[in-house]
Amino acid sequence: MRTKIWTAALALALGAGAAQQAMAQAKPDVLVKQRQAAMILQAKYLGPIGAMLKGNIPYNADVVSRNATYLETLAQMPWDGFQPSTQSEKTKAKPEIFKDPAKFQAAYERLEEETAKLGKVARAKDEAGVRATFGGVAKACGGCHDDFRQK
Amino acid sequence: MSETGDSRGMALVRVWDAPVRLFHWLLVALVAFMFVSGKLDWMTWHMRCGYTVLALVLFRVLWGFVGSSTARFSSFLAGPSAVLGFARRLLSRGDASTPGHNPLGGWMVLLLLAVLLTQAGTGLFANDDVLSEGPLAALVRKDTSDQLSTIHYWNSYLLLLLVALHVIAVAYHWLVKKENLVGAMFTGAKRVPAAAAAESAATRFASPWRALALLGVAALAVYLIVNRPF
Numbered sequence: 099m100r101t102k103i104w105t106a107a108l109a110l111a112l113g114a115g116a117a118q119q120a121m122a123q124a125k126p127d128v129l130v131k132q133r134q135a136a137m138i139l140q141a142k143y144l145g146p147i148g149a150m151l152k153g154n155i156p157y158n159a160d161v162v163s164r165n166a167t168y169l170e171t172l173a174q175m176p177w178d179g180f181q182p183s184t185q186s187e188k189t190k191a192k193p194e195i196f197k198d199p200a201k202f203q204a205a206y207e208r209l210e211e212e213t214a215k216l217g218k219v220a221r222a223k224d225e226a227g228v229r230a231t232f233g234g235v236a237k238a239c240g241g242c243h244d245d246f247r248q249k
Numbered sequence: 250m251s252e253t254g255d256s257r258g259m260a261l262v263r264v265w266d267a268p269v270r271l272f273h274w275l276l277v278a279l280v281a282f283m284f285v286s287g288k289l290d291w292m293t294w295h296m297r298c299g300y301t302v303l304a305l306v307l308f309r310v311l312w313g314f315v316g317s318s319t320a321r322f323s324s325f326l327a328g329p330s331a332v333l334g335f336a337r338r339l340l341s342r343g344d345a346s347t348p349g350h351n352p353l354g355g356w357m358v359l360l361l362l363a364v365l366l367t368q369a370g371t372g373l374f375a376n377d378d379v380l381s382e383g384p385l386a387a388l389v390r391k392d393t394s395d396q397l398s399t400i401h402y403w404n405s406y407l408l409l410l411l412v413a414l415h416v417i418a419v420a421y422h423w424l425v426k427k428e429n430l431v432g433a434m435f436t437g438a439k440r441v442p443a444a445a446a447a448e449s450a451a452t453r454f455a456s457p458w459r460a461l462a463l464l465g466v467a468a469l470a471v472y473l474i475v476n477r478p479f
Contacts, residue, residue, distance in 0.1 A: 141378065148380040239379040240290055249402040 126183040133179030134189075136172055143168045144235065151232055159223040166213070166220030166228070169235070173213040177206050190248040202246055209238040260446035264348050265437040266317040268460035272309050273434055276302065276365075280412070287405065292381040296372075300471050303369035306362055307467035308460075313362075315463070317454045319348070325355030332356065339426070346428050346441045348449030357415060364408050371401040373474065384475045 143165040150157045180195055180202070195202045212234040219227030279302050286295035313322040327335075335352040338345040345351070350358060374389055375398040376382035386394045422428040433439035441449065 144380065236379050237290075240377065243378060249399055 124181070126181065126187050129179040129181055129184050130187045130189050133176035136175035136179075140169060140172045140239070143172065144239070147228070147232060148236070151229060157225060159220075159225065162225075162228055163220045163223065166217045170210075170213045170217035173206075173209045177203075192246050192248055195246050202242075205238070205242040205245060209235070209242065212238045258443040259440050260443050261438050261440050262348055262446045262449045262452075263437055263454075264319050264439045264449060264452065265434060266320065266454050266460075267437070267457055268308075268312060268316065268464075269320050270434055270437055272305055272312075276305055279305070280365075280408070284405070284409070290377075292377070296381075296383070299369055299372050300475055302365065303373075303474075304464070304467045304471040306365045306369060307470060308464045309362060310366075311463045311467065312455075312460065315455065316460065318452050319350070320455075322355075322359065325350035325352075326359060327352035327355060339421075344442055345422075345426055346439070346445065348439060348441050348445050348452065354418070357411070357418070361408075361411055361415065364404060364411055368401065368404050368408055371397040371404065374398075375401045384477075 146155065147162055147165055149155045150162065180191065182196055184191070185193065185196060212231065216228065216231045216235050219231055279298050282298055283295060283302065286292075286298065312320050315321075318324050332352045335345065335347075339351075339353070373383040373385040374394050376386050376391075376394045377398070378395075382394065389397075419430050422430050429440070
């Protein structure tokens with residue numbers, strides 16, 4: 099019994115340690131690729147909604163609903179990839195992200211909020227609501243780029 | 250000043266035709282708007298006005314070959330010795346007025362046109378990584394569009410720098426050399442020494458109808474570039 103408990107405790111400790119180590123050891127170049135991938139996918143799912151609202155392609159409420167739902171999730175993904183260890187990587191991320199993390203957090207939380215609003219109306223197939231909330235998402239993207247992404 | 254000027258043998262001569270003057274002031278308004286709309290992300294109007302700028306600049310380039318003599322590149326692009334000679338005159342106490350572009354200003358015209366053309370040209374291929382992209386961005390790879398967007402961004406500051414230099418030079422002419430170039434760009438007439446006035450009697454003004462036709466050609470070219478109907 100005693101051996102069993104010790105084995106379990108050891109296994110747990112090793113497991114936790116391994117998990118923690120995996121987090122700590124996330125390589126900076128991998129972190130950059132991951133956060134960029136999340137951003138690129140945001141562009142992928144944002145673009146068609148924009149084209150529909152501009153009238154370039156026909157409005158499709160199902161696609162809007164799916165894309166907005168993806169966006170809502172994607173909008174939460176990139177931010178934990180902005181670790182200090184990535185500062186020496188070749189990216190367009192401005193040093194301001196690490197100098198003023200509170201402002202950066204406010205900027206990405208704004209995107210999370212705006213995409214949540216869009217997702218809600220998109221799933222309700224509310225086209226007028228999509229038109230009303232879409233601009234907020236686009237502005238949240240652009241606003242953060244202006245402050246935190248190099249030209 | 251004008252009386253003493255006249256007593257020294259100054260004369261009022263017509264130097265700028267209406268197309269050049271209209272081009273100049275329209276461009277001033279549009280470039281100002283382009284900066285504001287670019288910064289505030291008014292992309293629909295930024296693009297529309299950008300097409301207008303492109304058409305105007307293309308017109309000005311054509312007018313530089315077949316327009317009035319003071320508008321032609323051949324009349325105002327001078328060699329290095331003329332430029333240096335003029336720069337010396339500009340810094341000395343004497344009169345440095347010229348009927349038309351002076352040898353330094355002439356090169357500034359070319360530089361401004363080149364930078365404007367670069368700005369409009371890169372804008373056609375640019376993207377903002379959110380929703381807006383120029384009408385030709387779809388023709389190139391994303392990384393190419395990104396590079397051209399970067400040039401579009403930095404070139405706008407180069408343009409701003411050249412505009413500042415241009416304004417400083419005009420202010421210098423006004424305050425130090427007592428030449429009113431701004432008034433001349435409004436009225437088309439400039440006060441120059443009698444000797445220079447005699448020279449400017451040779452100025453040949455092209456028909457405004459030709460200007461209108463060339464503007465039509467430039468506008469059509471921009472329409473075809475932007476809409477690619479074929």
